[in-house]
Amino acid sequence: MKELTKEDELLGLKEPNKNGHDMPRAVISVLGEDKVGIIATLSRVIADYQGNIVQINQNIIQGMFSMIMIVEIDKLSVNFEEFKHSLESKREELGVRVVVQSEKVFRYMHRI
DSSP states (O other): OOOOHHHHHHHTOOOTTTTTTTEEEEEEEEEEOOTHHHHHHHHHHHHHOOEEEEEEEEEEEEEEEEEEEEEEEETSSSSSHHHHHHTHHEEEEEETTEEEHHHHHHHHHTTO
16 A cells, blocks of 8 residues: 555545555535436536546435545546536536535545
């Protein structure tokens, strides 16, 4: 397993990501009323920018849609901020809340 980077240490992380390497990844969270096309629309944006979905979990409970995606972003064709903006701007079209965070920031915010 690789050592923590200086950035990891500054964020207060205690271990490298579970893959044991520093592959930059994003955590994409989606919440809202279920409708056709949510996954397709967001997946299309991710693919257009050369992101790679490595894990996806989605649920529909009484018409409410929730989803979390883990996306490798090491080969993005744009910078992270543009990628994030492109996905989060789909909230109007889809009528759902979309939040995109770097995995490191997500882990830091949810540590004990």
